[in-house]
Amino acid sequence: xxxxxxxxxxxxxxxxxxxxxxxxxxxxxxxxxxxxxxxxxxxxxxxxxxxxxxxxxxxxxxxxxxxxxxxxxxxxxxxxxxxxxxxxxxxxxxxxxxxxxxxxxxxxxxxxxxxxxxxxxxxxxxxxxxxxxxxxxxxxxxxxxxxxxxxxxxxxxxxxxxxxxxxxxxxxxxxxxxxxxxxxxxxxxxxxxxxxxxxxxxxxxxxxxxxxxxxxxxxxxxxxxxxxxxxxxxxxxxxxxxxxxxxxxxxxxxxxxxxxxxxxxxxxxxxxxxxxxxxxxxxxxxxxxxxxxxxxxxxxxxxxxxxxxxxxxxxxxxxxxxxxxxxxxxxxxxxxxxxxxxxxxxxxxxxxxxxxxxxxxxxxxxxxxxxxxxxxxxxxxxxxxxxxxxxxxxxxxxxxxxxxxxxxxxxxxxxxxxxxxxxxxxxxxxxxxxxxxxxxxxxxxxxxxxxxxxxxxxxxxxxxxxxxxxxxxxxxxxxxxxxxxxxxxxxxxxxxxxxxxxxxxxxxxxxxxxxxxxxxxx
Numbered sequence: 001x002x003x004x005x006x007x008x009x010x011x012x013x014x015x016x017x018x019x020x021x022x023x024x025x026x027x028x029x030x031x032x033x034x035x036x037x038x039x040x041x042x043x044x045x046x047x048x049x050x051x052x053x054x055x056x057x058x059x060x061x062x063x064x065x066x067x068x069x070x071x072x073x074x075x076x077x078x079x080x081x082x083x084x085x086x087x088x089x090x091x092x093x094x095x096x097x098x099x100x101x102x103x104x105x106x107x108x109x110x111x112x113x114x115x116x117x118x119x120x121x122x123x124x125x126x127x128x129x130x131x132x133x134x135x136x137x138x139x140x141x142x143x144x145x146x147x148x149x150x151x152x153x154x155x156x157x158x159x160x161x162x163x164x165x166x167x168x169x170x171x172x173x174x175x176x177x178x179x180x181x182x183x184x185x186x187x188x189x190x191x192x193x194x195x196x197x198x199x200x201x202x203x204x205x206x207x208x209x210x211x212x213x214x215x216x217x218x219x220x221x222x223x224x225x226x227x228x229x230x231x232x233x234x235x236x237x238x239x240x241x242x243x244x245x246x247x248x249x250x251x252x253x254x255x256x257x258x259x260x261x262x263x264x265x266x267x268x269x270x271x272x273x274x275x276x277x278x279x280x281x282x283x284x285x286x287x288x289x290x291x292x293x294x295x296x297x298x299x300x301x302x303x304x305x306x307x308x309x310x311x312x313x314x315x316x317x318x319x320x321x322x323x324x325x326x327x328x329x330x331x332x333x334x335x336x337x338x339x340x341x342x343x344x345x346x347x348x349x350x351x352x353x354x355x356x357x358x359x360x361x362x363x364x365x366x367x368x369x370x371x372x373x374x375x376x377x378x379x380x381x382x383x384x385x386x387x388x389x390x391x392x393x394x395x396x397x398x399x400x401x402x403x404x405x406x407x408x409x410x411x412x413x414x415x416x417x418x419x420x421x422x423x424x425x426x427x428x429x430x431x432x433x434x435x436x437x438x439x440x441x442x443x444x445x446x447x448x449x450x451x452x453x454x455x456x457x458x459x460x461x462x463x464x465x466x467x468x469x470x471x472x473x474x475x476x477x478x479x480x481x482x483x484x485x486x487x488x489x490x491x492x493x494x495x496x497x498x499x500x501x502x503x504x505x506x507x508x509x510x511x512x513x514x515x516x517x518x519x520x521x522x
Contacts, residue, residue: 021240021249026053026223028517029239029252030259031230031268034107035503036489037259038208039510042148044517045222052222053250055241057083057229057264058103061110061209062217070198070205070320074346076102076111085263085389092405093302093396094351094452101263101458105226106209108261109149109503112456113320114197114205116151117500118144120187120336123372130495131466133476143511147504148211153181154193154324155200160317162364162427163324166343167191169424170326173417182327187499189329189337196319197503203319208507225250230260231386233272235483254521255485257513262458262492263379266295267390269462269473270381274480283384289482293471298377299460299497300394303342303369304408304448306415307352307433310362311426314345321345326366326418327499330410336499339411340369342455351451352433360432366418368411368448369455371499374399379461392458397449408448409441457502462492478513489513 028044030037033056045052058081061067067081078084083101087094102111121137128136170191171178179192197206204210216222225241230250232240238251258265269275273288275295280287322344327337347363377395382388397405412434419428434447462480465472473481474493480486489509491502498505 021247023238023249023251024053025251025253026051027252027254027521028052028257029250030054030257031233031239032056032107032258032260032264032490033105033209033213033224033226034102034259034261034490035109035208035506036510036513037257038106038109038212039507040257040259040489040514040517041222041224042212042216043511043514045216045219047518048221050221050521054222054224055228055230055239055250056105056224056226058105058226060226061105061207062214067104067106067110068204068210070114070203071318073111073113073320081111083263085392088391088393090394090396092398093394093449096351096354097454099263099392099454099458100456101261105213105224106207108456109197109207110205110209112503113322114207114503115322115501116149116195116197116504118183119498119500119505121185122336123496123498126496127464131469131472131476132464132495133466135476140508140512143508144504146511147507149197149208149507150199150206150211151183151195151197152200153195154319158200158317158319158323159193160315160345162314162345163193163343165423165427166324166418167193169418169421173421174328174414176326176328187336189327191324191326193323194325196323198319208510230268231271233268233486235486252485255487255517257517258480258486258488259490259510261490262298262461263390263392265488265490265492266379266461267381269294271384271386279380283381285384291473291481293463293473295379295461296471297460297463298379298392298394298458299373299494300396301369301371301455301457301497302373302396302404302408302452303367303455304412304452305348305352305365305367305433306412306419306431307347307349307357307363307365308419308431309358309360309429310364311429313362314364318345328414338371339407339414340371340499341411341415342367342369348453351453355433355450357433357435363432366415367453368408368415370404370407372497374401374403376460396452405445405449408452409444412444412448455501457491457497459491459494459497459502462488463495464493465495477516487513487517
C-alpha cells in the first residue's frame with residue numbers, strides 16, 4: 001500500500017480560481033460510498049497492497065440508530081440525510097415529487113426499505129440485447145451468490161394481520177398464487193411477503209455499508225472520507241472535493257470509480273465538462289469531451305395510490321410498513337409480471353392531500369407501479385454553479401403507446417377487486433382516493449397521474465451500451481468512454497429498468513466492477 005501527499009496547482013476550478021490544493025494520492029478513488037461504492041471499496045481493500053479511498057458526501061451511519069433502524073426509513077426523507085432533488089414540471093405527471101437521494105454512508109441502502117429482489121432473468125436479457133455483452137443472468141449469477149447483505153423473508157413475528165389478509169385476498173380476487181420466496185427462479189406473478197435485507201432480531205437494516213464496510217473499517221489501506229463532496233473530475237489530475245476545512249484534490253494512480261448514483265454521477269461528469277457539448281457551452285462550461293449520452297435515458301418506477309380509510313386501528317407489527325406485495329402478469333403469454341403493488345401500511349397522503357382528499361387517522365393503500373416503464377427523460381444542469389441542484393425531467397407518462405398510463409389505470413381497477421374481497425375487505429371503511437365516483441379510464445388516468453409518486457429509483461443516465469453506440473456513456477467493462485482510468489458503477493448504467501426494486505442489481509454491479517478492477521490492477 002502506498003499513499004502520497006503532494007501539492008498541485010489546478011488549471012482552473014469551476015469558480016474561476018487558481019488555487020493551490022493539497023493533493024492526496026491513492027491507488028483507487030471511489031466517488032460515492034453508497035450501495036455499489038461500499039461493495040467496490042470492501043472488495044478492493046481486501047488486497048492489502050491496494051490503497052483505496054472512498055469519498056462520501058454525507059456522514060457515517062456507524063452507530064446511528066436513525067439510519068440503522070429499518071422501520072425509521074420514512075423519517076429520513078427530506079432531512080440532513082437527504083439531497084432532496086425536486087422535479088421539473090411534468091405535463092402528464094406529478095410536478096411536486098421530491099426525489100430523495102441518500103446523503104449518508106451506504107447511500108440509498110441506508111435510506112430505503114431494503115426490499116431485496118434478484119432481478120428476473122429476462123430483465124438481464126434486455127440488457128444484453130441493448131448492447132451490454134457479458135451481463136446475462138447466467139453471467140451475473142455468481143455475483144448474486146456472493147452478496148454479503150442478509151436477505152430474508154419478513155419474519156413471522158413481523159407479519160401483521162392486515163398484510164396477511166391482503167395476501168389471502170389477492171389470491172382469491174385475482175387467482176394469483178401465494179409466493180413463499182420471490183427470489184426463487186423463475187420470477188413469477190403472485191402475492192406474498194417480500195424479501196428484505198434486515199436482521200429480524202434487531203430490526204436493523206443489512207445495508208451495503210453495514211455488510212461490506214463496517215467489518216473492515218480498521219483496514220489500514222481503506223480510507224473513508226465522509227462529509228466530503230466531489231464536484232469536479234479531471235481524470236489526469238484528480239477529483240476536487242469540498243470539505244468543512246476547504247477544498248482538496250484526491251488523485252487516483254490507477255482508477256477512479258464513480259458510484260455517486262443516477263443523479264450525482266452524471267451531474268459530476270457534466271460539471272467536469274464531460275457530456276453534450278452544446279449544453280455545456282450554453283452554460284459556459286469548458287468541453288472536455290462531447291459525450292451526448294450523459295444525463296439522457298433518465299428512468300424511474302412511477303407508482304400511483306389507492307387510499308382507504310381503515311375500519312379500525314392498524315396493527316403495529318411490521319418490518320418497514322410495506323412488507324407485502326403483489327405482482328401481476330396482465331398478458332398470460334408474458335414471461336414476467338408487468339404490474340406491481342406495494343401494500344403500504346401507512347397512508348402516504350402527501351399527494352392525495354394536495355389534491356384535496358381527506359387524510360384519515362387510520363389509513364393504508366395499494367400502489368400500482370409500472371415495473372418496466374417506457375417513458376424516459378433527461379437530467380441537465382441549471383447553471384455552472386456546482387452547488388445548484390440539477391434539473392430532473394422524468395417525462396412521466398409520455399411514451400407514445402400509452403403503456404405507462406394504461407398500467408396505472410389497470411392497477412387501480414385491480415386494486416379495487418382486491419379491496420372488495422375478504423378477508424381484506426373488512427379492514428376498509430371507505431375508499432378515499434381516487435374515490436368510488438371515478439370509474440372511467442379517463443377519470444382514473446387523470447387521477448392516477450396527478451397522484452402518482454416515485455419509488456425513488458432513478459436510473460439510466462450514464463447508459464451502458466455496445467461499442468459504437470452513440471448514446472452509450474460506458475461500455476460493458478464499465479469504462480467511461482474516452483477515459484481509460486474512469487469507470488461508472490451505479491444505477492446510472494442501467495440500459496433499461498428492471499422489473500423489481502433495483503438495489504440488489506446495484507450491489508451486483510458493485511461486485512462485478514470490483515472484479516473488473518482487480519483484473520486490470522493485477
